Amino acid sequence: MLVMDEEFxxxxxxxxxxxxxxxxxxxxxxxxxxxDLQLQELNDRFTEVNTDLFICMASLSPANSxxxxxxxxxxxxxxxxxxxxSFGECLSMEHQLGIYIDNIRNDEQFKNLKNLGDLSRLMVETKKHLVHPLVYRLLKLVLTLLVATASVERCFSAMKLVKTTTRNRIGDEFLSDCLVCYIEKELFESVTNETVVNRFQSMRELRIHL
Structure with a gap:
């Protein structure tokens, strides 16, 4: 066990x-x-605009009241x-945000929420999405952004695996089809070989049946 005050x-x-x-x-x-290495990796992965966007998104978090x-x-x-x-909605957003946070914090139903998904669901259940429509619209956009960002990252990762050096001349349409098959593997596992064969057989008449 090292003594931290001793000389290294x-x-x-x-x-x-x-x-x-x-x-x-x-x-x-x-x-x-x-x-420093981790921060450098994050800076390379996320631009200044993306970082600012995520920081702003955190302000909607319902955690800890x-x-x-x-x-x-x-x-x-x-x-x-x-x-x-719109420009008018941007002006009225500041006023609606003040009413929204006072209303939500004084409601016991919103005390123990942990994430944005629970907040969105409870706002619909309590009809508060009708009382604060602009805030709810912003919340939906934030929830969509998280899914869209993850999906885009997933697609780029899959592209590196599908489009290898031996497939550098692959066409856009064929690449798109391959990516769909690779990304949606769980869905395609439920499709049987017989279904695929029947699909190709029905596309046009062949000399022999597959």
């Missing part, structure tokens, strides 16, 4: 004094280095959807 000993040069403690070595040289609620961030989130909110 470099096993490659055990006789040379390092001048730093074990705590400093493992905190700066190890922990901070790993954190809507502790992350931030009106300014949600108003910034609305600006990401100019085709879904």
């Amino acid at each position: 000993v470099d096993l490659r040069r055990p006789r040379k004094k390092t001048g730093v403690t074990n705590l400093h070595h493992y905190k700066v040289n190890c922990f901070y280095t790993v954190m 809507f502790r992350e609620f931030d009106k300014s961030k949600l108003l910034r989130l609305v600006k990401f959807y100019p085709d879904d909110f």
Whole structure:
């Protein structure tokens, strides 16, 4: 068991004094280095716009009695959807957000919610989606975004596996068909060979039956 206040000993040069403690070595040289690598990976994967979008989305979280609620961030989130909110709706959103959060926090039914899906479901059950239509529309867009982002990532990952170097001349239509078969594997597992054969047989008359 290392004593963190003692001087760090470099096993490659055990006789040379390092001048730093074990705590400093493992905190700066190890922990901070790993954190920098992870942050770099996140920065490469998500652009500044995407990061800002996810931060704004977190303000809708119902966890801990809507502790992350931030009106300014949600108003910034609305600006990401100019085709879904008119200029007048953007102006009235600030007022509706204030009424929404006061109404939701004072309702005992919304106390123990954990995620956006539960929030959306309960708003429909309690008819609050009719009372706060703009907020509910924003909530639906956020829920759709999560699914769409995951689906796009899944498609790009599948494309790397389907379109290999030996298939670099594959056409767009054939590539699309292959991706559908690969991505929807669970669905295609329920399709029998007989169904596929009958489908091809009925497309046009063949000299022999498959």
